[in-house]
Amino acid sequence: MKKSFETSLTELEKIVRQLEDGDLSLEESLKLFENGVKLTRECRERLDEAERRIEVLLADQKGNPVLAPLETEELPGSGNGLEDDEIY
Numbered sequence: 001m002k003k004s005f006e007t008s009l010t011e012l013e014k015i016v017r018q019l020e021d022g023d024l025s026l027e028e029s030l031k032l033f034e035n036g037v038k039l040t041r042e043c044r045e046r047l048d049e050a051e052r053r054i055e056v057l058l059a060d061q062k063g064n065p066v067l068a069p070l071e072t073e074e075l076p077g078s079g080n081g082l083e084d085d086e087i088y
Helices: 005-021 026-057
Strands: none
Touching: 005 026
16 A cells, blocks of 8 residues: 555655764665655655646646636745745
8 A cells, every 4th residue: 555645755754864863874874765765756756646636627628727826825935924944
């Protein structure tokens, strides 16, 4: 069974923290790095899939994408209470 995007992302964040700590042997670091690359690819595939699904949902009857302007209060740093470093 495939892991959820959130689970994969949490595992990837844990790997990054472990690698940044620098307390691992070279072999352990390489193993974690390889797993991190795998998780990154899985996350990227999930995001690409989600993007394709959104494009289908937002297409008009002819299949052309319908673009709508993004409201400024939805943008990071636009006074919506979210800081830029809170956005992943």
